[in-house]
Amino acid sequence: MKRISFKKSPFAQNVFILLTGSLISQVLPFLMLPILQKYFYKPADFGILTVFISMCEIFSSIACLKMEFAIVVQRTIRNAINTAFAAMKIAGFMTLFSLLIVVLFKNQLSEYYNEPKLANYLFLLPIYVFLVGTNDVLSYWFNRKKKFKTISSSKVVQTSFAETLKLTLGYLRANYVGLLLGRLMGFFFSGCYLVWKFMKEDRRTLQLITHKESNQLVKANKQYVIFTTPSVFVNSLINLIYLNLFISHFGKDIAGLLGVSMTYLSAGFGVISVSFSQVFFSKVSEIIESHHLLQVYKQFAKQLALFALGILALIYLIPTKLVVYLLGNEWNQLMEVARIMAVWLSISFISSSLSFIYIRLGRQKEMLLFDCLHLLLILIGFFTARLIDTSLTAALWGFSISQSVYYLFAIFIAIYFIKKSKQV
Template identity: 90%
Template sequence: MKRISFKKSPFAQNVFILLTGSLISQVLPFLMLPILQKYFYKPADFGILTVFISMCEIFSSIACLKMEFAIVVQRTIRNAINTAFAAIKIVGFMTLFSLLIVVLFKNQLSEYYNEPKLANYLFLLPIYVFLVGTNDVLSYWFNRKKKFKTISSSKVVQTSFAETIKLILGYLGFNYLGLLLGRLLGFLFSGCYLIWRFFKEDTRALKLIRHSESNQLVRENKKYLFFTTPGVFVNSLINLIYLNMFISYYGKDIAGLLGVSMTYLSAGFGVISISFSQVFFSKVSEIEDSHHLLQVYKRFAKQLAIMALIPLGVIYLIPTKLVVYLLGEEWNQLLSVARIMAVWLSVWFVSSSLSFIYIRLGRQKEMLLFDCLHLLLIVIGFFSARLINHSLNSALWGFSISQSVYYLFAIFIAIYFIKKSKQA
């Protein structure tokens, strides 16, 4: 079989298109974040932002009940648009459900985090859910059409508006609300851009929408609802739980340090992962031969592992004094936190970039079980480390090692599943 050249293949070109947009979209946040940290927002402000996003992700990560994945694998435009229509309907339902949760529990959440004013801003949560869900549906619609330039441009629009608004509101004296509004409005403008592109190119597809067909496609793709959705939900729950564990034992500022360190590290890890995974999903959806699929998976796993070493090495070369000089004394723990987090993120980078392989293989049921074990592993790792030493670094290492073990397992179990599909 002819070997595919990564540099010249359409796959590499599509990854490069998405990667270019992602890099451009991350340059502004990367440059703006030190300014926001030093002059406008405190670690506690970023802590509230991190917690708020984690609460939002509980709903927004499953806003479409993962029906957006089903859009990509549809063979006809008619099925694709009706799947997208079904996903939009689900987004509306999840928005209303999240609104109900906010109305019922906003005061309890504010008291839990000792932020009375937070109750006044939790109404932003359902808006966030709707905007993220809509962005996801449209992004995967353009993924199916291989319009990766459109997806790339939407990322630039999102972060450009988000960071500009954060800066303006910070200058005007806003606290964490400026961070919340900046992120939310970034998704608003990104969604508006994607909607504009859709109506410019695909208005005729709207004539193919049938309510009954969209419901039927949900039933035909129920594996996304029953297996993929719970797995994604558990992963979002993990993020919220580990943040709350650190907040409970080490205070709200640690949530800010974790959130900011993740923002910096995402410039090295997350950008490539998101860009790669979307194109990878599109590619493996078209591969029928399991032997070819195994070759593609192994080759890209090796290349991604090498790429992961670059940001990991950079973060350990940065002097601690430089961070304190640039950001101020209140951020003196940031680098030590980021270095520990970078260890598991380097493994996550490889695993998440290839994670769509489980959907391609129809292994959502198994991954749901593994996700539940993941949650248990994180809790065990955190508290086992605290038994050895109560320090923050000890807890971080316990968490990081647990995460690394899980994501290494996820990488290698995929190879087993591919080989098993080959035998079948």
């Protein structure tokens, strides 16, 4: 079979379109973050933001019970719009459920993190869940239509409004509230843009919606609800658990260091991962022959690995003194944390970029089991490191090594699954 050309293929062009928007959308946060760190927000403020996002992700990551994935694989426009409608209904129920959780436990959560004022802002959580759910549904709707420019533009809208508001509220001394509202409003304006594009281009498809068909499509695509949703939930739970482990053992500021380091690293890894994975999902959904799928998977895994190694080398070349000079002495641990986190993130970058392969192969059940083992592995890595050495560095390496082992396993087990499938 003829070798796939990444540079000239429609796949590469679609990735480039999404990547361009992602890069533009990340340039502003990347440039703004040092200013926000140095002049307006402390590590503890970013710590609260990181914890808040982790709590939100528990609900928002499964806001539609992953029915948004099913939109892409529908063969008719009628099924696609009814699947999207079903996903939005589920997002509405999840929003109400998260609101109930906030009402019942907001005081306990504020006391746990020793932030009494946080209770006044936890009502933002269900709003966040609904906005993320809306963005996800519409993004995958335009993914199905291969309107990657629209998805790309929505990312630019999101970060432009988010960072502008963070800076404005930081100037007004709004502490962590500015960070929370900035992120929330970014999703709000991104959602408004996607709704506007939908109403402009696809309003007539709304006439095809029926409650009966949308409910039937949930049943027809129940594998996303039964297997993919718990898997994604466990991954979100892992993020919340590891943050709480570090906070309980090393204080609230470490959450800020972890959150900020992840923000910087996402400029190198996350942007391409999100852009690549959406187009990759669209492409592999059309491949029928397993040997062709294996060829595509291996080729892109190698290319992603080369990119990851380049980013990792660059991170280790940045001197700590330069970071302290630019941001101030209270951020003197940032590079140490970022370098250790970058090790597993470089491997996770490859795995996440190709993660839709499991859905394409119908291996959600196995991945749910693996994700449960992932959680166990994280706990073993963290506490084993704490037994050997009680320092922050040791705990970070314990966490990073366990993460690296899991994501390496996830990359190679996909090859086994592809080879085992005679036809996909």
